[in-house]
Amino acid sequence: MPEVKHRNLNATFVGVDIATCSQYRGxxxxxxxxxxxxxxxxxxxKGERVDCQKWGPxxxxxxxxxxxxxxxxxxxxxxxxxEDEFACLNLDVTVPADTPRDAKLPVMIWIHGGSQIISxxxxxxxxxxxxRIVAESVQHSKPMVVVSVQYRLxxxxxxxxxxxxxLGFKDQQLAIRWVQTYIAGFxxxxxxxxxxxxxxxxxxxxxxxxxxxxxxxxxxxxGSLHMSPPQxxxxxxxxxxxxxxxxxxxxxxxxxxxAPVQAxxxxxxxxxxxxxxLQEDTRFADWQNKTGEIAELMIGDCEFESVLWRNGVxxxxxxxxxxxxxxxxxxxxxxxxxxxxxxSRAPQCRHGALDFMNDMRFALPVPLMVEKYxxxxxxxxxxxxxxxxxxxxxSRAHHAVDLIYLFGGFDTTINPxxxxxGKEMRRRFIWYINGEAPWTIHQTMAFGPLGxxxxxxDRGVAARRRTRQMEEVKKLEASDVAAVFGSLAAGRISLxx
Numbered sequence: 459m460p461e462v463k464h465r466n467l468n469a470t471f472v473g474v475d476i477a478t479c480s481q482y483r484g485x486x487x488x489x490x491x492x493x494x495x496x497x498x499x500x501x502x503x504k505g506e507r508v509d510c511q512k513w514g515p516x517x518x519x520x521x522x523x524x525x526x527x528x529x530x531x532x533x534x535x536x537x538x539x540x541e542d543e544f545a546c547l548n549l550d551v552t553v554p555a556d557t558p559r560d561a562k563l564p565v566m567i568w569i570h571g572g573s574q575i576i577s578x579x580x581x582x583x584x585x586x587x588x589x590r591i592v593a594e595s596v597q598h599s600k601p602m603v604v605v606s607v608q609y610r611l612x613x614x615x616x617x618x619x620x621x622x623x624x625l626g627f628k629d630q631q632l633a634i635r636w637v638q639t640y641i642a643g644f645x646x647x648x649x650x651x652x653x654x655x656x657x658x659x660x661x662x663x664x665x666x667x668x669x670x671x672x673x674x675x676x677x678x679x680x681g682s683l684h685m686s687p688p689q690x691x692x693x694x695x696x697x698x699x700x701x702x703x704x705x706x707x708x709x710x711x712x713x714x715x716x717a718p719v720q721a722x723x724x725x726x727x728x729x730x731x732x733x734x735x736l737q738e739d740t741r742f743a744d745w746q747n748k749t750g751e752i753a754e755l756m757i758g759d760c761e762f763e764s765v766l767w768r769n770g771v772x773x774x775x776x777x778x779x780x781x782x783x784x785x786x787x788x789x790x791x792x793x794x795x796x797x798x799x800x801x802s803r804a805p806q807c808r809h810g811a812l813d814f815m816n817d818m819r820f821a822l823p824v825p826l827m828v829e830k831y832x833x834x835x836x837x838x839x840x841x842x843x844x845x846x847x848x849x850x851x852x853s854r855a856h857h858a859v860d861l862i863y864l865f866g867g868f869d870t871t872i873n874p875x876x877x878x879x880g881k882e883m884r885r886r887f888i889w890y891i892n893g894e895a896p897w898t899i900h901q902t903m904a905f906g907p908l909g910x911x912x913x914x915x916d917r918g919v920a921a922r923r924r925t926r927q928m929e930e931v932k933k934l935e936a937s938d939v940a941a942v943f944g945s946l947a948a949g950r951i952s953l954x955x
Contacts, residue, residue, distance in 0.1 A: 459472055462482065467501065467640055468503050469503030477593050480555050481510075483582070485510050487633050490544055491544065492544075492715070497632045516539050516540075516577045519577065520726060520727050522953050526953065528847075529849050530849070536584075537582045539582050543610070543719060547633075550582070550605070552589060552603065553603045554601045557644070559642070563603050565646040565891075567633065567637055568604060569609075569654070569660075571656045571657030571660070571858070572953075573951070574735065575734055579659065580606060584868050587867045588606055605641065612731065616699065619698075619714075630662055631669070651673040651675075654677035654678075655679065656860070657679070660677075661686045662736075667751075678758075680858070683742070684823035690738055706725050709721060733951055754836065754837040755827065756840075757828065758842060758903075761842070761843065762853075762856045764815045767812065769950075769952060769954070774808060774811070779799060779804075782946045783811075786939065786941060787938050790938075790942075793942060815943060822928045824840060843863075844905065845907055849872065860883075863905070866880050886903065897913050902918070902919050
């Protein structure tokens with residue numbers, strides 16, 4: 459069993475050996491003693507010998523079968539995890555085996571997604587286990603460390619609507635502080651940190667970057683604050699806090715703090731709450747124009763991100779879709795023409811609606827952010843993920859499918875092109891985390907389809923994304939466009955798509 463005697467944390471951590479890696483699981487980075495409390499750094503273990511062989515508890519959450527979205531074969535996706543609202547501030551450190559404490563290896567901090575309500579792509583799952591990417595970093599002679607962070611979710615993250623909010627975000631800030639302070643004891647370099655996340659995890663990462671996170675690089679996979687902007691506290695209170703509290707009061711609980719965990723989860727399920735959001739804060743002010751302290755950004759999207767709303771949109775009539783686009787006011791006719799919305803053609807309307815939603819929340823923000831970072835003299839690398847699901851290609855390159863390839867935790871040997879593309883994707887990410895160019899900066903990397911990986915120019919991008927439509931949308935009144943999206947999206951998002 460691998461051990462790390464950590465002088466600064468005053469502890470000996472006992473991990474597990476997997477392949478050519480050592481993994482220290484469930485390592486507590488912060489403490490909370492009561493619900494909605496601000497987190498504090500765990501800095502002294504008082505000489506304890508700490509067992510880090512089991513996955514740490516995650517934040518309590520309602521159960522979702524993420525296999526629906528991943529199209530994964532039947533079987534366990536998550537590893538053996540417990541849940542504990544007061545012990546969920548833990549992380550997993552994956553390092554090459556026998557890494558000397560003075561190795562100063564580059565570090566990736568991984569923030570998982572899950573609509574800010576569940577653990578989707580966390581380290582204790584096949585969709586986020588860092589073992590394979592770390593092992594392959596050694597094979598490529600570019601060894602690295604991965605730190606996978608657990609944090610508060612759903613109402614435990616939202617707060618009480620009074621004195622606390624954005625608690626999961628604050629947990630992540632504390633985890634970054636832990637890495638900066640203590641990762642050297644595991645062989646990592648606190649000055650060579652890449653902050654990465656997917657979907658809601660990318661939303662958090664973008665928020666952390668604009669808040670001045672002291673990291674060198676960022677990776678945003680299928681998400682940004684453009685996808686889920688910070689919302690007013692009043693909206694969180696009316697949409698989340700008050701409805702949950704009303705259901706708790708009906709069961710005899712007079713506050714969010716008093717209710718048992720299970721009652722709080724049941725109230726969220728009854729509403730239901732399929733996702734939550736960051737609340738406005740001074741640290742997010744003018745976020746559209748901030749690039750933070752990072753020197754480099756990698757950002758990309760999947761070809762079919764709007765699968766998240768597919769079931770809800772496909773249940774709409776053509777008339778309902780048209781009425782949503784009519785909310786664009788003077789821009790409605792142009793938007794309808796761009797996305798082929800015709801009231802006499804229901805299938806066309808639904809496809810057009812999903813295309814529009816995909817572009818507004820995922821595809822369009824990517825070139826906007828690339829342009830912004832480059833305008834400030836920073837490096838920005840763009841990619842497109844177009845490789846279809848390895849088990850069900852008819853599902854396309856849907857939201858979150860990139861996790862299957864990046865972490866390589868699932869058996870995809872049934873699809874040889876998927877196996878090869880996954881290896882190439884991991885190789886490119888390993889280069890970037892090691893401070894090297896993952897591809898030519900003026901080109902875009904295309905992962906897929908059909909197992910092909912290549913650099914493409916702007917014409918190649920236009921052949922894969924609705925570039926002309928998005929350029930036209932940028933000229934329209936932002937409030938008109940937002941009104942259409944809000945009307946189409948309301949109540950229709952689900953991880954069970």
